[in-house]
Amino acid sequence: MADLISYIIRKIILAIPVVVLATLIVFLMLYLTGDPVAQLRSPHSSVEDIQKIREKYGFDQPIIVQYGRFLVNLVHGDLGSSVAQGTTGTSVSSLIVEKLPRTLELMAIGLTISYSLGIPLGVFSALRQNTWKDRSVMVFTLVAYAMPAFWLGILLMLLFSVYLHVLPTEGTVGGFKSLILPAMTLGLGNAALTTRMMRSSMLEVARQDYITQLRSRGLPERDVIFKHAMKNAILPVITVIGLDIGWFVGGAVIVETVFAWPGIGMLITDSITGSDFPTVQGCILVLAFFVILGNLVADILYAFADPRVRLG
């Protein structure tokens, strides 16, 4: 247990520079735009307002001081205020807090779909390697992986809402029913990746000596696969949970826009079209933290699943 705790602490310490870099990139984004003040004021702001912004962010001071100020504000949960038309003056953090649960909900269901589809399908495909069943699963994954999330969303919308009229097109009016299509869109692309990973890992494990030995001892095939082979075969899938979460965070932005799902992703898109730069900045930062957190969780999960990792 002690080794596990020290492993977790080591991983947390290693995540700190990543967090710092993320804040630095988001901070510097403002300077990529040319004139930072122009990005932070609303089109109708007066000379005094502009002066206030200058003072708040200290644009007359050296850049390192400005970055320090940005960090101090960040620690206090102050991400600046929105400059978009309907929400001018509202603090970005309150906007994000309002939308965040929606995105989390979507990602949770999406992840569930992705793993509960991908893992069994991968095992199935590996057990029937080189048969037509395996081939059709592989073709499915190839297409599902190449399919851009927004187009998949549009197709599902066409099928289930426009032609079959069973699910609502967009928004949240349908309650849980509204969540099904966006979550499916988000989950399917990643399920393809999980399937491939599970399949190749299962194939590799099934070739190992200990599996042959178990079979030669006369263990039922079901036990060989599910009790013994699965334990090792699932490890690579766990290592990429971190990458998956990154994929989901990016995918959520697109899927929410397609289905007008009022989460962080939708907020980013609206802010980009409405030139609400402080909100874009805040959302990107929050999403980046999610990715870092996801990677951390994946590392820890992996150490739980595979003792060799934490000892190494």
Added chain:
Amino acid sequence: MTRIRGRLSDRLLSWRMLGGARQTFVDIFTRGRKNGMVVTGFTIILVVTLLAVLSPWLPVAKPTALSPDLLQAPSSSHWFGTDQLGRDVFSRVLWGARISLVVATLAIVFSLLIGVVMGLTAGYFGGTVDYVIAGTIDLFWTFPAFLLALAFAAALGPSLTNVIIAISISYWAGFARLMRGQALSVRERLFVEASRALGANNRRIMFTHVLPNCIAPLIVWASVGVADAITIESSLSFLGAGTQPPTPSWGYMLHSGLDALHEAPWISTFPGVVLLITVLGFNLLGDGLRDVLDPRMKGLRL
């Protein structure tokens, strides 16, 4: 005459110098021809590229030409139908291919350059240089390229050039990781030591010995990378952070078709089909080339 011959032999000599690289290209042409995925992928890419290049001379309407036939269903005069402004969707898809292919290819070329230089420098020199660069590579690798590209595109403002820049600075980490790993292993090989003993300097060793030995995985990655870049570009345009109208772009077309999904589903579906086929083409080529260039990986792919 002698001068020309001199130059030619110089060229042949440098061609021979490429060593591992030449073998890679020979492998691609001889073995790739027999690989179904390579052939299919290459054919798709060739057809899409030809259509894109030739679109100004093909007998289709201009992509921005308005007509009174609004929201017409697909017919013999408008293969993919028309959109809300009466523009021919087929023509817009063709012109959109030009944008997608140019943006994706340029973005991957630039990120390949950044990645190769960073990875090669880190892996070859090691030590503090490696520590700093490898750290940066890992940080960029942690974040999904799409999210980074979205952040940069939002900051730089929507335009064609900015999308290329945004994708380039978001995607290079993969190439750099690959290059660094290869450089770390190749620099320990005997022929590198031999060449150093013969007095070759670092730059020469890096570019004539280390780099050519990494060509195979780089080509595989670049092919898959173009597919990713096409997806990222269209996603950015879909979100309004990429190419701006009236430039015909697949992502934007899909987005504008969303409003008319009930009356005119073809506006959103056809650009998507072509987008999917193109992405599939580059993925197939990449997968096939991996099998061809590294037979050990065959069947065990991700």
